[in-house]
Amino acid sequence: MLDDASGPLIYLTMPYESAGELSAEAARLAAEHGLICYDPQSEHLRPVHDD
Structure with missing residues (x-):
């Protein structure tokens, strides 16, 4: 799916x-x-949680 991806965002x-x-x-x-x-939707960066 992302093999040909390029650019600043996904x-x-x-x-x-x-x-x-x-x-x-x-x-x-x-x-x-x-x-x-x-x-x-929240207009924030999504933090990473180590659960």
Whole structure:
């Protein structure tokens, strides 16, 4: 899916009922690759939690 990705951002859509779990995983993956994760609905950066 992202093999040909380029540019300053990746926009992900996800079902509402899975958003909490999926956004946590997206934030974790972003941090693992030295990137940041922004939540446009809350208008904040998505922190990474070590649960």
